[in-house]
Amino acid sequence: MAKNIRLSQYEKMTQTPVSRLILRLSVPTIISMMITNVYNLVDTAFVGQIGNAASGAVGIVFGFMAVLQAVGFMFGNGSGSMIARFLGAKEKVSASQVASTGFFASLICGTIVAACSAAVLNPLVMLLGSTETIAPFAKTYIGYILVAAPFITASFTLNNLLRYEGKAMLGMIGLTVGAVLNIIGDPILMFGLRMGIAGAGLSTCISQIIGFFVLLSMFLFHGTQCRLSVHLITPKYLPEIFATGLPSLLRQGLNSLSTVLLNNCASVYGDPAVAAMSIVSRVIFFTFSFALGVGQGFQPVCGFNFGAKKYNRVKSSFLFSVILAEVIVAITSVGLLLFPNEIIRVFRDDATVVEIGSRALFLQGIAQIFLPFCMVTEMLLQSTGKKLGASFLSTLRNGLFFMPLLLILSQIRGLSGIQEAQPLAVVCATIPSVLLAVRFFKTIKRNT
Numbered sequence: 467m468a469k470n471i472r473l474s475q476y477e478k479m480t481q482t483p484v485s486r487l488i489l490r491l492s493v494p495t496i497i498s499m500m501i502t503n504v505y506n507l508v509d510t511a512f513v514g515q516i517g518n519a520a521s522g523a524v525g526i527v528f529g530f531m532a533v534l535q536a537v538g539f540m541f542g543n544g545s546g547s548m549i550a551r552f553l554g555a556k557e558k559v560s561a562s563q564v565a566s567t568g569f570f571a572s573l574i575c576g577t578i579v580a581a582c583s584a585a586v587l588n589p590l591v592m593l594l595g596s597t598e599t600i601a602p603f604a605k606t607y608i609g610y611i612l613v614a615a616p617f618i619t620a621s622f623t624l625n626n627l628l629r630y631e632g633k634a635m636l637g638m639i640g641l642t643v644g645a646v647l648n649i650i651g652d653p654i655l656m657f658g659l660r661m662g663i664a665g666a667g668l669s670t671c672i673s674q675i676i677g678f679f680v681l682l683s684m685f686l687f688h689g690t691q692c693r694l695s696v697h698l699i700t701p702k703y704l705p706e707i708f709a710t711g712l713p714s715l716l717r718q719g720l721n722s723l724s725t726v727l728l729n730n731c732a733s734v735y736g737d738p739a740v741a742a743m744s745i746v747s748r749v750i751f752f753t754f755s756f757a758l759g760v761g762q763g764f765q766p767v768c769g770f771n772f773g774a775k776k777y778n779r780v781k782s783s784f785l786f787s788v789i790l791a792e793v794i795v796a797i798t799s800v801g802l803l804l805f806p807n808e809i810i811r812v813f814r815d816d817a818t819v820v821e822i823g824s825r826a827l828f829l830q831g832i833a834q835i836f837l838p839f840c841m842v843t844e845m846l847l848q849s850t851g852k853k854l855g856a857s858f859l860s861t862l863r864n865g866l867f868f869m870p871l872l873l874i875l876s877q878i879r880g881l882s883g884i885q886e887a888q889p890l891a892v893v894c895a896t897i898p899s900v901l902l903a904v905r906f907f908k909t910i911k912r913n914t
Contacts, residue, residue, distance in 0.1 A: 479770040484783040492763030494638035501645040503752040518737040523603035525744020529725035536718030538622025541572035544711020546630030554773025566698035576619030595729020610667030617678035624681040636684040644677025713856035720864035742823035753798040757791040769849040791838035802831030826885040833889030843899040867891035
């Protein structure tokens with residue numbers, strides 16, 4: 467029976483037309499990301515009712531949660547990329563060993579991050595960009611996040627393992643349960659029980675822990691190809707998992723670091739500036755998550771077929787994903803360009819916040835059109851084990867380009883420079899992405 471399941475999955479991943487396969491894998495990913503991001507936006511809107519300081523605190527903690535996401539994605543994408551290639555080569559035992567090693571390593575690392583952060587909580591929230599008025603709210607919120615930290619990192623890893631297996635629907639269920647519980651819990655705890663921002667933190671903590679166990683149950687009861695067991699932990703795979711997942715760690719880690727730097731630069735202009743840039747970050751992440759879902763649907767198809775040496779399908783899946791993601795981004799950017807003021811006002815009806823946020827949102831809406839090609843190229847390199855190229859691209863947008871631009875432009879152009887740095891960094895990262903994609907396909911063409 468297990469052999470039939472394996473063969474069926476292999477045939478599906480290597481023979482189904484790539485457009486249909488990517489759409490099938492993208493839809494549940496997009497839905498789960500959409501629901502998760504709806505929660506993030508709802509959370510921002512609820513907390514925004516408390517005041518600018520509380521709204522800014524959400525942005526501060528968002529930077530810390532990006533660190534947890536970075537750890538989870540590193541182990542999830544690192545082990546997931548290997549799993550897809552192992553399954554493409556019909557090496558199921560090796561795939562289970564990699565999955566178990568990546569999962570337990572993620573759980574342990576999440577615990578270590580939480581313990582270290584709790585020991586330096588006061589300086590941590592200031593380092594993340596808090597002002598004196600934002601810090602009390604940020605410390606309250608982040609305290610609950612630390613409790614859930616191991617479950618958060620492991621959840622991201624489990625979701626990616628399911629996705630790379632081609633079981634994106636199961637991952638969607640796990641993430642959706644957590645997000646829906648969070649949306650329900652926020653108003654009950656924040657306003658019903660009058661817990662304020664502590665209610666938002668507690669709601670996130672509870673929902674993340676429940677979501678983790680739902681995702682774990684997928685491996686225990688729903689016939690996944692990979693098994694998770696302490697006995698399957700294989701330390702020899704850790705260096706490869708880390709190296710393959712490094713682009714994700716760099717991407718998410720630099721995203722966190724850039725968020726911290728952005729908060730610190732914006733804090734010079736007061737709580738309204740921090741709140742405005744926090745809202746813009748959440749809105750942009752929501753609109754781009756549709757295109758990101760396409761990229762995540764592309765990754766297992768790419769890795770599986772690369773492992774099976776079906777290089778024409780790798781190229782076809784890449785082109786389809788870029789085109790589809792570009793179309794989605796073009797559509798979602800329309801609202802950002804036409805109604806930036808109205809969008810910001812939904813989350814914080816403060817004249818200064820709206821003024822600062824609307825310009826930043828408009829500029830990022832324009833720059834988004836360049837993101838899909840950069841994103842899919844990075845996922846292409848990571849999914850096929852091209853670790854150096856993928857790591858290089860991961861450092862560009864939020865590292866080598868954004869942070870220097872932010873520091874320089876904030877000095878030269880003040881608040882306007884802070885608003886302009888991120889869009890300019892996205893445009894600058896496009897050319898290297900094109901060059902690396904062209905080089906990759908020339909290389910595999912010579913090998914066919």
